[in-house]
Amino acid sequence: MSIGSGGEPGPYNLGGRRGRLLVVDDEPIFVRLIHQLFSAEHEVFMATNGEEALKIYERSAPDLILLDVMMPGMDGLELCRLLKQLPDAREIPVIFVTGYESLDEETACWNAGGVDFVNKPFNPLTLRNRVNVHLALKFQADRLREMAFVDGLTGIANRRQFEERLDLEYRRSRRNQTPLALLMIDVDFFKPYNDRYGHQAGDDCLRKIAALLRENMSRPGDLAARYGGEEFAFLLPETDAAGARVIAERLVETVRQLNLEHLDSSVAPMVTISIGASVLNSDSSEPCGALITLADAQLYRAKKQGRGRVSCALMSAQRGETARS
Numbered sequence: 524m525s526i527g528s529g530g531e532p533g534p535y536n537l538g539g540r541r542g543r544l545l546v547v548d549d550e551p552i553f554v555r556l557i558h559q560l561f562s563a564e565h566e567v568f569m570a571t572n573g574e575e576a577l578k579i580y581e582r583s584a585p586d587l588i589l590l591d592v593m594m595p596g597m598d599g600l601e602l603c604r605l606l607k608q609l610p611d612a613r614e615i616p617v618i619f620v621t622g623y624e625s626l627d628e629e630t631a632c633w634n635a636g637g638v639d640f641v642n643k644p645f646n647p648l649t650l651r652n653r654v655n656v657h658l659a660l661k662f663q664a665d666r667l668r669e670m671a672f673v674d675g676l677t678g679i680a681n682r683r684q685f686e687e688r689l690d691l692e693y694r695r696s697r698r699n700q701t702p703l704a705l706l707m708i709d710v711d712f713f714k715p716y717n718d719r720y721g722h723q724a725g726d727d728c729l730r731k732i733a734a735l736l737r738e739n740m741s742r743p744g745d746l747a748a749r750y751g752g753e754e755f756a757f758l759l760p761e762t763d764a765a766g767a768r769v770i771a772e773r774l775v776e777t778v779r780q781l782n783l784e785h786l787d788s789s790v791a792p793m794v795t796i797s798i799g800a801s802v803l804n805s806d807s808s809e810p811c812g813a814l815i816t817l818a819d820a821q822l823y824r825a826k827k828q829g830r831g832r833v834s835c836a837l838m839s840a841q842r843g844e845t846a847r848s
């Protein structure tokens with residue numbers, strides 16, 4: 524077979540990006556063939572049955588799945604249906620490789636959530652082109668999603684992503700009766716910083732603070748986002764008031780340690796931040812918006828008290844704000 528060197532042009536544009544392919548087939552010959560066909564262009568992960576595929580899926584984060592329909596135990600259709608229920612798997616194209624050409628099987632592939640199928644034996648060039656066309660579409664969708672949900676200046680989540688996640692985490696926390704904390708973070712005296720050091724330096728400062736927030740996202744549910752201008756939000760699921768305060772104090776301290784000169788700040792000779800924290804206790808029935816309103820009020824309080832500090836409030840079942848610190 525001459526196809527598979529990876530250099531031939533095709534009816535697609537991958538923009539130089541390598542894909543991550545998960546290939547699931549119980550026939551070693553087929554798996555080897557696929558590896559040979561794609562390994563120059565893409566990263567190929569292989570599984571020989573459904574259970575193994577589910578495990579490899581978790582750690583390989585594939586861009587496309589090539590799935591044999593006929594396998595002993597869990598067949599490809601069942602595996603596809605299971606995969607489509609996993610978080611984010613809905614966006615991952617599945618191409619079925621089938622042994623038959625019956626109309627019923629074609630229909631079953633579409634119904635299970637496949638985007639395409641090829642029949643065995645297949646023309647390697649056809650398979651390669653089909654895989655790459657679907658990868659190109661997936662990459663385009665990734666880029667659009669990224670543009671819609673990522674802040675262009677800092678590369679962290681934008682406000683839209685933050686709002687979606689806040690809504691999701693709020694509902695999850697009420698369902699599971701767990702606390703939910705929110706930090707609203709504002710750079711102190713940022714207008715004078717821009718005025719003295721210039722807008723480019725201002726942008727750079729925001730990027731550095733965003734990077735630091737990202738480094739401090741220590742749990743899978745944590746989310747640091749640019750809320751707007753020089754204001755950031757940090758969402759902390761399953762975090763109580765004591766935990767939120769510890770994290771907020773640590774952020775205030777680490778921003779100071781960045782030691783970005785700010786000679787027009789009356790707080791310190793370096794860039795500092797103020798943080799308003801709000802925590803919804805597990806038993807509170809306050810609406811989601813109250814978390815933002817309260818964090819904003821606490822941010823205002825931290826500013827009033829001298830900036831470069833944290834102010835924290837907790838909401839619990841007694842309704843409304845019950846404790847401030």
Ligand SMILES: Nc1nc2c(ncn2[C@@H]2O[C@H](COP(=O)(O)OP(=O)(O)OP(=O)(O)O)[C@@H](O)[C@H]2O)c(=O)[nH]1
Nearest residue numbers: 709710711712713714715717722725726752753826
């Ligand atoms: N460089 C840069 N500046 C921004 C950006 N977004 C907002 N700003 C600036 O951030 C400044 C915010 O200033 P203010 O809201 O007056 O607050 P402040 O000077 O930080 O004062 P306090 O918040 O009270 O400590 C404004 O000058 C905005 O122009 C951005 O993307 N890049």
